[in-house]
Amino acid sequence: MVTVDNTRGYRVFRVINAVVLTGVVIVTLYPFVNIVARSLSDEFAIRAGKVNLYPVGFTFKTYTFVASDPTFWTNYRNTVVYTVVATFIAMVLTTCYAYVLSKRHLRGRTFLIGAAVFTMFFTGGLIPNYVLISSLGMKDSIWAIVLPNAISVFNLLVMKTFFEGLPGELEEAAAIDGMNTYGILLRIVLPLSKAILATMVLFYAVSFWNSWFSAFLYMSQSDLFPVTVYLRNLIAGATTGTSVGADATDMTVATNIKAVTMVLTVIPILAIYPFVQRYFVKGVMLGAVKG
Amino acid sequence: MSTTRTINASPDTVGSRRARPDPGRGRRPPRRTWRQALRRDWQLYSLAILPLLFFLVFRYLPMIGNIIAFRKFEPGGSVFGEDWVGLRYIRMFLNDPSFWSVFTNTVIIGGLTLLFCFPMPIVLALLINELRGSRVKRFVQSVSYLPHFLSMVVVAGLVMELLSLDGPVNQLLRATGGDPVAFLQEAGWFRTIYVSSEMWQTVGWGTIIYLAALTTIDDQLYEAARIDGAGRWRQIWHVTLPGILPTALTLLILNIGTFMAVGFEKILLLYNPLTYPTADVISTYLYRMGIVSNNFSYAAAIGLFEALIGLTLVLSANLISRRTVGASLW
Structure with a gap:
């Protein structure tokens, strides 16, 4: 049939x-x-x-040529440092706030959530941000990169949803045993949340690794650039914008040098991608099933 | 950037939440006073201090900083400007023909992106869903998500190399007897380049939400359709499509709400003075006005205008969405 x-x-x-x-x-x-x-x-x-x-x-000559440029390695190291520090700060702030927001009994919770969610739909905009960071004296420092984007509201909501789904009994039992809130978060909640913590670390790390605009905007010395700005200056011929210290000699950069730099910039992402891809998808799903 | 955040509101969850009232509601203790709440939960509140400080300094202060749109701002002076000038900067950009030209460009690029990048993930998700064999399926999915994880700088670099005079596109043109085209130097090509690279980057990732919606469709519905003699086509038409329709509608309305937020970073990387006539959008214009030419107040006025349009669009989209499909962002 x-x-x-x-x-x-x-x-x-x-x-x-x-x-x-x-x-x-x-x-x-x-x-x-x-x-x-x-x-x-x-x-x-x-x-x-x-x-x-x-x-x-x-x-292989182009690879050895790019690898022999000390600025490239300085910038590559900067990217690693910025990514690690920024991800760490982001994880601490996001975890703390998501945990607070997940407590349904908390007075003022609606306000705390609203304060975060509102910033998804209305932002100060480029100019006031630039003026603020400049007047805080953060230009040409790592803080201009790691602080202003420390909490992604999307990630915050994903994490809050996850915490809300954890069984409350364990925390209650620990509280009865006399453990305080910090202890409960550190020793009960976080060990139960390893999967979501890993997902969030990946989300943040990839976005900080890939980011270039804050550095482009706030860094004026080439030894502070992340590798993305190094690459940007190669492909744009270093003729525009605030990148004064950029490789001014490379007015016409050989196309194979650009290609090598691109490959070296994405290699870490491509190397971990096959193993971590499912975590990303899971994270997005959690965000979609908003509680 | 807008795709991940718009995924928030899955209509099913919102609907079911509304249908079943929170079971805990009846047992909730009576509202505590602030003093009691603080005494009981001060440790929790203390955890919120640093994050709140973050939102205050890096999110709400810049919002207030928009006040320089109405005040004269001196570089190096106060963040909030020096003297009131009223609506001077607002009037200035409303009478600026370049502003209206970038406004039009923004609407066109935003509209084209919506038109091409919104339906494609649905089509791709349906196609992937028809694949047999989970290995092949997973491989296609993994490959299609990949561009989402690239830095915008790398994407721009890839676009430039593909379209360069010695790149593959021009190789093809030459091989077929055509003349090479300097694509990125020609204003007529910019929108095509922008929209197709946007599709390359976002369509695969956009399928996730639809593939998730497809798995929630009850198998019994397909069973019933088969028993009624429906072939594969009619199953797709009468079961699959209605099953993902609420998701699609919600995403559509939300995308309409954010369609003015065109990809600033990508345009900044890809455009040049030759392509300004089609490529320059509000955000890149105010970047050049403000950061490059130091007209901070003028640029802030434009930025505030853009942010208010964005907020209005999101709010009205959300209102329409709540009235029509019953899904709301909050």
């Missing part, structure tokens, strides 16, 4: 579907393949428009 799922039309559809989705996969991956091929190719071959899917005039 022929089931309805096996009609001729549906079989044709499945073939078309497979072709379309293969196309989607190819289109998504193609730019990466191209950039890796460029990073391993000879500059003249690239200029001649010969490099597409695989390297032409295979060479």
Whole structure:
């Protein structure tokens, strides 16, 4: 017997579907393949428009050239430092506040939630922020990068939802045993929340690793740049904006140097991506099932 | 940036919350006074001090800082400006033809993004859903999420390399006998480039919410449709689509609410004076006016105007959403 799922039309559809989705996969991956091929190719071959899917005039020289630039390594180290410090601060603040917001009995809870949620829909805007950070004397310091984005309200709400779902009995038992709120949070709640903590660390770390605009805006010395601003100055030819100290010599940067820098910037993300992708998806789901 | 935050309101959860009143409500102790609350929960409140300080300094102070839109601001002077000038800066930008040109660009780019980037995740999710074999499915999903995790600088870099004179697109043009095009130098190409790179970056990630909605559709509905003799097409039409419709409607309304918030960072990275006529949007214009040319008050006035439009759009979108599909952001 022929089931309805096996009609001729549906079989044709499945073939078309497979072709379309293969196309989607190819289109998504193609730019990466191209950039890796460029990073391993000879500059003249690239200029001649010969490099597409695989390297032409295979060479590692560009990698050793980029790696020999001390500014690149300084900036790369800056990115690591900014990411670690910013993620740490963000995790402490977000965890504390999410825990407070998850306590339904708390007086003033609605106000505390509202104060955070309102900032999702109305922000001060670029100029007042810039004026504020400047007058706080945070320009050219790590604080301009790690403090102003310490709490993402989306992450905060995801975490609050998670805490609300934890069984209250354990906390009550601990409270009866005389443990105070800090102890309960540290020794009861956090050990139960390892999965969500890992997800949040990833969310924050990726966003800080990728961020470039605050540094572009507030940093004027090239030894303070993160690697994203280093890359930005390469691709923009360092001719515009506030990046005075940027590599002014590189007016026309060789395209293979750009490619190498791009590859080196995304490698950490690509390296962890296959293992952590499901955590991201889970985090988004938690956000979608808002409590 | 707007996609992740708009996911908040899943209509199903909101609806069910409304249908079933909170079971704990009846048992809730009578409202405590503030003094009692503080005595009992001071440790909890103490945990909120630093986060509140963060919101106060880095979120609410800048909001108040918008006051410089109505005051003369001296660089190096007070954050809140020096003297009142009334509506001078507001009038200034309302009479500025460049402002209206960037306003139009913002609406066009926002509208095009909405038109192309909103429906694609639905289509892709439906296609992925039809795949057999969880391994293939997971592989396609993993690949399609990937661009979401890239820095905007890398995305801009990839776009520039793909479209450069020696890049693959121009290689193809040459191979087919055409003349190479300097895509990023031509104003006529900017919107196409912006919207297609936006699709490349966001469509895969956008499927997550729909794939989740698809899994919540009751298998019995498909069963019943099959028994009624519905083929695969009619199952999709009569079961699958109605199943994800509430999610799609909510996201649509919310996206309309945020459509003026076009990708500032990407445009800043991709545009140049040659493409300003089509690429320059409100946020990039006020960036150049304020940060680059030091007209802080003037730029703040434009920024405030944009933020108020954004707030109005979100509030009205939310109102419409609550009236029509019963989903609200708060």
